[in-house]
Amino acid sequence: MNVHVGGARDMGKRFLSAWNRAQAAERVDERHVTFLSLEEMLAALSPKRLEVLRHLHREGADSVKALALALNRDYKRVHEDVAILENAGLVVRENGRLGAPWDALTAEVSL
16 A cells, blocks of 8 residues: 555546556556645554554454454544544545555655
């Protein structure tokens, strides 16, 4: 999973590049998440939220409640963390099960 800090222009360039590669019959299998500011990215990827991502990557969870119990954390806080990570595209639900199928997050900040 590629995590970026940038704007619409950066997103457009990545989209156009993927489109051109797909048109050339190249396999395009990549995922990108873009935050508009470094502050937004750092807030979304707080230490507790990274803990959530790591757990979901290793083990997944049947529910937010099960995840909160496994992490020994308050349900409300874990629910908030999952909602933020899911809205960003970093947590996925498949058949109701929570997961983070990425092996790594690679961050890029445009200057």
